[in-house]
Amino acid sequence: MGMAESPTPDHPTSEYPAVPDRPEDSEPTPEQVRxxxxxxxxxxxxxxxxxxxxxxxxxxxxxxxxxxDNPFAEETTDRSQPVLLQSMRDLHRYVAADGTFQVIVDLQENRDNIPDFLVNRRTLFVGSGTVETYVDFSALSGDALKIDEEKKTIELTLPAPQHSTAALDMQRSYVVAEERGLFNRIGDAFANDPAKQQKVYQMAQERITEAARASGLDQRARDNTQRMLESLFARLGYTTVTVTFAAP
The missing domain is CATH 1.20.5 (Single alpha-helices involved in coiled-coils or other helix-helix interfaces)
Structure with missing residues (x-):
C-alpha cells in the first residue's frame, strides 16, 4: 500500500475546508444592500x-x-351637595360698630407622670376674627319712645349694646406649629378627631370676644347709634333727640 500523498499548502484537505473570501474582497449584491x-x-x-x-x-x-404637557396634572372635582336652608329669622338690630382682632392660642395637652415625647399635643394657632356690637330694637318697651309734637323733641331709651360671638376669618387664621408625642402620632394615623381642632377654634373665639368687651366698642356703638337716630328724626322735623342707654 502506498503512502497517501500529503496535501500541499495550496490545496485544502477534507479536514480543513477552504476559507471563503473576506466580505471586503467582494462587492455586496443588491439583495444584500436592500x-x-x-x-x-x-x-x-x-x-x-x-x-x-x-x-x-x-x-x-x-x-x-x-x-x-402633564398627563398626571391634578384635577379638582366638586361633588358638594346643594346648600340646605336650616332656618330664617327677622333681625331688629342695628350694628353700630365692629372690630377685628387677632389672638395667638398656645394650647398644650399632656398627661401627668408621662413624658411629653410619648403623650403630648401642643398647638400654636393664630386666629383672626371680627366682633360686631349692635343694639337690639326688638327689646324696646312701650314707654321707650316719648314724643313731644309741640316742642319737636324725642326721648329714646334703648337697651345696652351687645356683642356678637367672634366670627373667625379662616383665610387669615392658621396653625403656626403643632407638636405631638409618639402615641399621639400613632393615634392620629388611624383616626382623625375634628373635635381637637374645634377646641382650638372655640378658644380663639372666646379670647377675641372677651377682648372686644374691653376694647371700647360699647361706647363707639352708643355714639354711632345716637348719631344715626338724630339724623333720622331730623329729617322728620324733630329738633332734639335724646338717647339713653340702659345699664349693661
Whole structure:
C-alpha cells in the first residue's frame, strides 16, 4: 500500500475546508444592500408616528387640541351637595360698630407622670376674627319712645349694646406649629378627631370676644347709634333727640 500523498499548502484537505473570501474582497449584491421586510416595517411605523406627533403639535398651536404637557396634572372635582336652608329669622338690630382682632392660642395637652415625647399635643394657632356690637330694637318697651309734637323733641331709651360671638376669618387664621408625642402620632394615623381642632377654634373665639368687651366698642356703638337716630328724626322735623342707654 502506498503512502497517501500529503496535501500541499495550496490545496485544502477534507479536514480543513477552504476559507471563503473576506466580505471586503467582494462587492455586496443588491439583495444584500436592500433592507429586510422587518426593517422596512419599522421605518414605516416610525415615519407614521413622527407624522402624527408633528400633526398634534400643529393642531395644538392653533388651539384645536388641548394641552398634553402633564398627563398626571391634578384635577379638582366638586361633588358638594346643594346648600340646605336650616332656618330664617327677622333681625331688629342695628350694628353700630365692629372690630377685628387677632389672638395667638398656645394650647398644650399632656398627661401627668408621662413624658411629653410619648403623650403630648401642643398647638400654636393664630386666629383672626371680627366682633360686631349692635343694639337690639326688638327689646324696646312701650314707654321707650316719648314724643313731644309741640316742642319737636324725642326721648329714646334703648337697651345696652351687645356683642356678637367672634366670627373667625379662616383665610387669615392658621396653625403656626403643632407638636405631638409618639402615641399621639400613632393615634392620629388611624383616626382623625375634628373635635381637637374645634377646641382650638372655640378658644380663639372666646379670647377675641372677651377682648372686644374691653376694647371700647360699647361706647363707639352708643355714639354711632345716637348719631344715626338724630339724623333720622331730623329729617322728620324733630329738633332734639335724646338717647339713653340702659345699664349693661
Amino acid at each position: 433592507p429586510s421586510g422587518c426593517a422596512r416595517l419599522l421605518i414605516f411605523v416610525g415615519f407614521v408616528f413622527a407624522l402624527i406627533v408633528l400633526t398634534c403639535f400643529g393642531l395644538r398651536a392653533v388651539n384645536v387640541l388641548p394641552s398634553f
